[in-house]
Amino acid sequence: MTETARISRIPKARRQQIRQANETAILQAAEKVFAEAGYGGATMQLIADMAGLPKANLHYYFPTKEALYRRVVQNIFEIWLRAADSFDQAPGPVEGIGAYIDAKMEISRRHPDGSKVWASEVMHGxxxxxxxxxxxxxxxxEGRTAHIRRWIDEGRMAPVDPQHLLYMLWATTQHYADFGHQIETLNGGRPLSDRDWQKAKDTVKAIILRGIGATGSDT
Incomplete structure (x- = not known):
C-alpha cells in the first residue's frame, strides 16, 4: 500500500496530526543534515534516516531535495522576518534595535542549524x-532602513549608513550560531548557559547602541 493510500484511510483529524508530526520531524532532520553536509552533500536518504522515517514518506511530503531545501530556508527566513517586528512597533532605536538584537540572538541560540544553512547558501552564491x-x-x-533613517532624522541616533548597520547586526548576532563550536571551545568546552546568553545579549546591545548614539523614546 502506498503512503498516500495508507493515509487516506485514516480519519481526517488524525491525518492532520500525523502530517504535522512527520513534517516537523522531516524539517528538523533536514535542517541538521543541510547544515552539516551542505546542499550538495545532503541526500534524501540521509534526511529520512535522521528523521526516522522511510524514504518514501519523505518524498510524499517533499517530492524533491530542492523543494525540501527551499522549505527549510523559508522557515528560518520567516523566523528572521518575525524578529524584525520590533522595528515596526518601536518608537526609537533603543527599543527597536535593542529588541531586534535580543530576538536575533535567541534565533542563533534556538535555530543554529538554520542559520548555518542560510550562511552556506549565500556564501556559495x-x-x-x-x-x-x-x-x-x-x-x-528597504523597510528597515526607512525606520533607521527616520530615527536619524529625529536625532535619536548618529547618522550612520543604515544598510551597513544592518550588516553589522546580522554578522554579530549570527556569529553565535555559525561559529557556535568556536564559542563553545573558548567557553571551556561548554555550551553557553542562560546567564552567558544574557550577558552576550546585553554586551552586544551596549556596544552597538552606544556606538550609534542611540536614545530611547523617553529621552
Missing part, C-alpha cells in the same frame, strides 16, 4: 534562493 534575496530580503531591508 545563493544558487537555490537567489529569488529570496532579490525580492523578500530586498523589500525587508
Amino acid at each position: 545563493a544558487p537555490v534562493i537567489q529569488d529570496y534575496l532579490e525580492t523578500t530580503l530586498r523589500d525587508w531591508t
Whole structure:
C-alpha cells in the first residue's frame, strides 16, 4: 500500500496530526543534515534516516531535495522576518534595535542549524534562493532602513549608513550560531548557559547602541 493510500484511510483529524508530526520531524532532520553536509552533500536518504522515517514518506511530503531545501530556508527566513517586528512597533532605536538584537540572538541560540544553512547558501552564491534575496530580503531591508533613517532624522541616533548597520547586526548576532563550536571551545568546552546568553545579549546591545548614539523614546 502506498503512503498516500495508507493515509487516506485514516480519519481526517488524525491525518492532520500525523502530517504535522512527520513534517516537523522531516524539517528538523533536514535542517541538521543541510547544515552539516551542505546542499550538495545532503541526500534524501540521509534526511529520512535522521528523521526516522522511510524514504518514501519523505518524498510524499517533499517530492524533491530542492523543494525540501527551499522549505527549510523559508522557515528560518520567516523566523528572521518575525524578529524584525520590533522595528515596526518601536518608537526609537533603543527599543527597536535593542529588541531586534535580543530576538536575533535567541534565533542563533534556538535555530543554529538554520542559520548555518542560510550562511552556506549565500556564501556559495545563493544558487537555490537567489529569488529570496532579490525580492523578500530586498523589500525587508528597504523597510528597515526607512525606520533607521527616520530615527536619524529625529536625532535619536548618529547618522550612520543604515544598510551597513544592518550588516553589522546580522554578522554579530549570527556569529553565535555559525561559529557556535568556536564559542563553545573558548567557553571551556561548554555550551553557553542562560546567564552567558544574557550577558552576550546585553554586551552586544551596549556596544552597538552606544556606538550609534542611540536614545530611547523617553529621552
